[in-house]
Amino acid sequence: MNSMPSYTEKDKLRSYSSVFSRSVFTDILLYGDFSRLDLLIERYGISKYVHTYWDFIRFIYRTIRKHYRNEYVYKNEFLTQLLINNYGTKNTIAINEFRVVHSIVDIALFNGESKAFEIKTEYDTPKRLNGQLLDYSRIFEKCYIIIPEQHLKQYLQTLSEEVGVIILNDNAHNVLMEEYRPASSNNILDIDLLMKSIRTQEYKNIILDYYGSLPKVSCFQMFDVCSSLLKEIPQDILRNLLLSEIKKRETVTPDLRKVPFELRQICLSLKMGLQEAMAVKEKLNRIIIT
Incomplete structure (x- = not known):
């Protein structure tokens, strides 16, 4: 008899994080295809904890938010805690992955000034960081790095003083993103x-x-x-x-405030407006059949 494969906790968390991908949500929105979700639900026996696919999405996000803070979590928390709650969306356009030649800004904001935000989670290394920030500073007025609080000392040793720093705390019970120091304005436009x-x-x-x-x-x-x-x-x-x-570019930024919290970054990434976001939410309300 073949034994069931065993999965480590890290395997499980990586699998959970894969749910928040463009391909998964495109399949759900366009084709009503839940096969990727069904696979994880069956593999990890999650059906005993959730009733609908929306329950599953919320369960997954709560889990990775606490135990596996990957890039999606950082971006999603940034959109909620800083963009929506602090910077505001009325006169701002947020762009996911703005290309600057050979580098890609994780999130770019354009309002009264241009700001580039580079994310380095606990699973990243600072290997290419200085080159990335140099590229960004040749176009953007202000450059920021978003890092885990526990890595602050490491990054401060190499960062230019002009680079702003935003930290995500390492409290397992509460996820708080805050500005540690502001960025200085850059007057050079290459x-x-x-x-x-x-x-x-x-x-x-x-x-x-x-x-x-x-x-x-x-x-x-x-x-x-x-x-x-x-x-x-x-x-x-x-x-x-x-x-x-x-700021003439098509944007879903003003809609993000009305989008369910867990889906804000995927909406920005896929440029899903409020109507499409709620269509996805409606599809996710489907009951899981096991």
Whole structure:
């Protein structure tokens, strides 16, 4: 007789954390496919604790929030504790994974200024951090790192004083995210890096707003000519034009306050508005059949 495979507590927590992925929620939203959830429910005998798939999602989030604080937990807590409760969503656009050439900002915020937030959980290393922050500082006005409280001393030894620090406490009974120190403003805007980090139509719109028309050149010359023209715009004006342009992007940020707490980051990641988020919630209310 074949024995059932054994799983360690770490195996279980890793499996739980995989639930909050784009593919899992896309399958649920588009196809009503719960097979990934069913697999975990059966594997770990969770049906005795939960009645619906929504119960299961809440159970999973509570568990990893307490015992396995991965990137999803950090992002979700950031959206709730800092974006919604402190920064506000009315005039802010939050972007999940904003690409800056070879680096990717975990969360970027654009309101009256641009802010980059890099997350390093207890499962990450600071190996690429300085390079990432250097890239971000060439575009964003303020750069922050979000880290576990127990790793604060380690990171402070290598971080520039201009980098802001946000900590997630290590209290198992209460998850609190707070700003340890603010970031200093950066006045440098690297046009060459900016051109490679924003959309083609966005830098064209900035040219149109400032100069009134686009250069009359071929599409092959447009990138280089626009780059040269951006370099002629005073940087304080250019930053304002950039903010205005980025804030035209389609965003679900204002909806996040109304989205169920556990789903806020997945909604930002998938750009699910309130209607889609509630459609997912409705599907998750389905009773688990074992």
